[in-house]
Amino acid sequence: MNTFPLFFKLTNQPVLIVGGGEVAQRKADLLSRAGACITILAPQISQEIHQLLSDERHTLITAHYDKKHIDGKRIVIAGTDDEALNHQVHADCKALNIPVNVVDTPPLCDFIFPAIVDRNPIVIGISSNGKAPVLARLTRARLETLIPQGYGKLAKLAGDMRDEVKSKIPTLTGRRQFWEKAFEGKVSELMFAGRSVEAEQALKQQLEQTHQQLSSNSDVKQADPKSVGEVYIVGAGPGDPELLTFKALRLMQQADIVYYDALVSSEVLDLCRRDADKVFVGKKRSNHAVAQQGINQLMIDAASSGKRVVRLKGGDPFVFGRGGEEIQALRAAGIAYQVVPGITAAGAASCYTGIPLTHRDYAQSVRFVTGFLKSGEPNTGFAALTNPNETVIFYMGLHSLERLTKGLMDAGRSPQTPIAIISQASMPTQQVMTATLQDIVAKHEANPLPTPALLIVGEVAKLHDELAWYGEHIVNTDQQAHALNML
Incomplete structure (x- = not known):
């Protein structure tokens, strides 16, 4: 982490915003919702800010900046289009150890305004450390669709009953399991459906049932494990x-x-x-x-x-x-x-390399095979693996590559059968090597791939060059990044 996420308690705390335009308005809107007492300082202050901060706890000062205005402030925000003034505000705040944020200037920020998902009292802050604020906002938008509005009401109900739950369920593990059941079951479903009274009744009923179960044990502090x-x-x-x-x-x-x-x-x-x-x-x-x-x-x-x-x-x-x-x-x-x-690794290796495990033109079945048996002995059942229209996947087979390829060829599988080695499938370090049964061993010895890896044997392996989105046998992080940039 380049920055450590913290949540400031700003209720009734004095906050200064230097600037009176749209940027200042956006910050004032957020801070007012957090309960801060806001002072706006600028030669000209927009009508929108006047309407937003009409409450008597806020102060609007139509004047030029002076160092005296930052005295006693909990935090300061500089949101002007005057770069020299923004630097001056930053320097003055640093001299007095007052946290300061210069909008859209990460090097001059002691703290960062995150993109916020507000389900009060549940609050989620998302930050890109000033690198990609639009991406942070898009992430927030995605979370907004995933988190029900009822989360806030559910959290408030939990807070209201927290002391009662603590008195009736004496162990930390027991309380955690109680809340997990409540938040994942009937209580949350009722709350999300807007039936808050019924949700509260359901939670109280669950608490009484849990309390009675604990009380029925000879040792109240230890439920039946x-x-x-x-x-x-x-x-x-x-x-x-x-x-x-x-x-x-x-x-x-x-x-x-x-x-x-x-x-x-x-x-x-x-x-x-x-x-x-x-x-x-x-x-x-x-x-x-x-x-x-x-x-x-x-x-x-x-x-x-x-x-x-x-x-x-x-x-x-x-x-x-x-x-x-x-x-x-x-x-x-x-x-x-x-x-x-x-x-499973075979599914990931298939999709991430463009090697379909089945294909109507090449393979009508697929077989998963382990390289070693329970006893630790090598798997030698090659006679069942010779069907040219079947894909064979070997798990734990890289260390036995020579034995496996020779066994297949000796059993009757064509030496020209395509084979692929997929190392660290699905990860940024994924690497792929393709060849035939007769030459894969020499190719791998010349450029060995790391484990974990699996082998895909069959005609489908030759589709890697055609269907893999990155179009390379061996992929590293730099190559993937370059390919993504080209899309």
Whole structure:
């Protein structure tokens, strides 16, 4: 972050705006809604500002700027078209340690006016640090369409009942789970529908039910762990955070603890609840940070203690993700769970490289194959992979590239069969290499690609050059940026 987001309490605080035109009017409008006592200073003040600031708590001074006007002010805004005057206001404020904003001049700003989504008391500020204010406003417009107007009323209701909830639900975890249920269930639905009285009644009813459940336990401070603990097995997709599902993101934001794999990108991990414990349990070839049985036990223990657990897995949990094994362990232990699908690496690699997995002219079926079996032995079932009209996707196959290509050719697949290696699919560092079965090994040895990577074998691989939007076999960040600029 180049700037740290803060929210100023400006109710009844003195604020000076130097300038009397349209720019000053826009800032005055925002600050008046925050409850500030505004002083406008300018030789000429527009009629619009006179109408906006007609309240007696505001002051309009028709005069030229003087340093004395900034004395005692909480913040100062310079919004004139006189560059020398703006610099003078900035220098005077810096000398007195008064935060100052010179409009449209980022180097002279101690703070920045964000684009604001106002659902009072929920307020969202969006800033580009002065680099692209139009983009910040477009982002605000998108958020405006996603956040119901009822959010403010819902937040006010929560504030009104906060003390009562705290007195009846003694634990922090219990209160958080209570509010999550309220904000994601019947209470919020009623509020968003404009039925605020019914929403309040529903919230009070939920509180009484929760209080009675807690009171029925022998230890009031500890609810039955298994009644509240749950595991969410979430597909994190191939790496691009924009490929997450809405449900995945919602559950990631609820987690008390996150167990994540080596294939989960840092960008995706950053979207988890900020104060959740994050534990790496990744497994790479011949290098397991935590064995699968140990991971199962970690999830069981955490859920049994009442925590909401997210098991974050690269790709999709049920496509070579061992999600089925983890569910078996959870069921045996009586732990509640949910499974959230994710975009598997093959789907991402296909779409991000212009290699369709099926195509009526080239491939009428697709097969997902692992390079290694459960025992750690290499997969040698090549006889079933010789159909020229079928696309074969190899997961975990890059380290066995020579064995796999030779096995396919020995089993009868043509040496001229196209093959593509997609490294770090969907990420800015994605790279693609295409060749044929007979020459891919030599080509890769001359220019090895990093893992994670998968192999796409079949006639569809030759469509990469035609259908990939960037038109290059190997892509780096600079090339992608150049291509975007050309669009």
